[in-house]
Amino acid sequence: MSNMREDMAYILAEEKEIKEICKRLGKQISEDYKDKDIFIVSVLKGAFVFCADVFRNIDIPCGIDFMAISSYGSGTTSGSIKLIKDLSVDIAGKDILIVEDILDSGMSLSYTIALLKTRNPNSIKICTLLDKPDRRKADIKADYVGKVIPDEFVVGYGLDYDEKYRNLPYIGVLKREIHENNKENING
Ligand code: IMP
Ligand code: MG
Numbered sequence: 001m002s003n004m005r006e007d008m009a010y011i012l013a014e015e016k017e018i019k020e021i022c023k024r025l026g027k028q029i030s031e032d033y034k035d036k037d038i039f040i041v042s043v044l045k046g047a048f049v050f051c052a053d054v055f056r057n058i059d060i061p062c063g064i065d066f067m068a069i070s071s072y073g074s075g076t077t078s079g080s081i082k083l084i085k086d087l088s089v090d091i092a093g094k095d096i097l098i099v100e101d102i103l104d105s106g107m108s109l110s111y112t113i114a115l116l117k118t119r120n121p122n123s124i125k126i127c128t129l130l131d132k133p134d135r136r137k138a139d140i141k142a143d144y145v146g147k148v149i150p151d152e153f154v155v156g157y158g159l160d161y162d163e164k165y166r167n168l169p170y171i172g173v174l175k176r177e178i179h180e181n182n183k184e185n186i187n188g
Contacts, residue, residue, distance in 0.1 A: 004165060008172030012154055013147060015169045018129075021146040022050070025127060026057020028144060029097065034060055037122065039094040043112060044068035044085065046101035049158035049166070050129040050146075054099060065089050071108050081111040096121045101158050102130040103145075106138030113140075130154065130171070153179050 013021075029038070038058075042051040044066050055064060068085035096116060103109060103126070113124055127144035134151040155161050156168030161179050165172075 009175045011172045013171040022053040030059050036095040039063040040097050042066050042099045046158045051099040092120045094121050096124045098126050100128040103128040104132045106136050106140040110138040
C-alpha cells in the first residue's frame with residue numbers, strides 16, 4: 001500500500017494550522033456579514049473540504065449551494081472553462097461569498113464571478129484557502145485568504161492531482177517527479 005505522505009516534497013500546512021485558519025476566517029466572516037444576507041457558493045470539487053470546515057465556524061444564519069466548473073489546462077494556459085454543475089437556487093439580492101480551494105491564475109474565479117453577476121446578487125466576495133499570487137493572470141483579489149503560498153503544486157485537504165490526495169487532512173507540495181510529466185490533468 002502506498003504511503004501518500006511519501007509523495008510529498010514537504011508539508012505546507014498541517015491539520016492544526018488549517019484548523020486555526022478556518023476558525024479565523026469563520027470568525028471574520030461572521031462579523032462582516034452579521035447584518036447581511038450571506039449565501040455561500042462553494043466551487044466543487046476542490047473546495048468541498050475547506051468549505052465544510054469554514055461553514056461550521058460561521059455562527060450567523062448562512063445558506064449554501066454548490067457549483068462545479070472544469071478548467072482544461074493547468075492555469076498557465078488560458079484553457080477553456082466550462083460550467084459542469086449549476087446552482088439550484090436563485091441568488092438575486094443575496095450577499096454571495098464564493099469559497100474556493102485555491103486562487104492561482106484567477107481564470108476560474110473570473111469566469112465564476114462573471115456568471116454569478118448576471119443573476120443580480122447584492123454583492124460578491126471571495127474566500128480562498130490558498131492564494132498563489134505569483135501566477136495570477138486575471139485581475140482578481142480575494143477578500144479572505146487562508147494562506148499565501150509559493151508557486152508550487154499542492155495537494156491534500158480537497159486539492160487533487162489526477163483525482164488523488166483529496167482525502168489528506170493536510171496540504172503538501174507534491175514531489176516534482178510525480179506531477180511534472182502531466183501538468184494538464186487538473187480536475188476542479
Ligand atoms: P485558477 O488558475 O485560479 O483558475 O485555478 C484553477 C483551479 O486549478 C483551482 O480551482 C484548482 O482546482 C486547480 N489548481 C490550481 N493550482 C493547484 C494546485 O497547486 N494543486 C491542485 N489544484 C490546483
Ligand atoms: Mg477549484
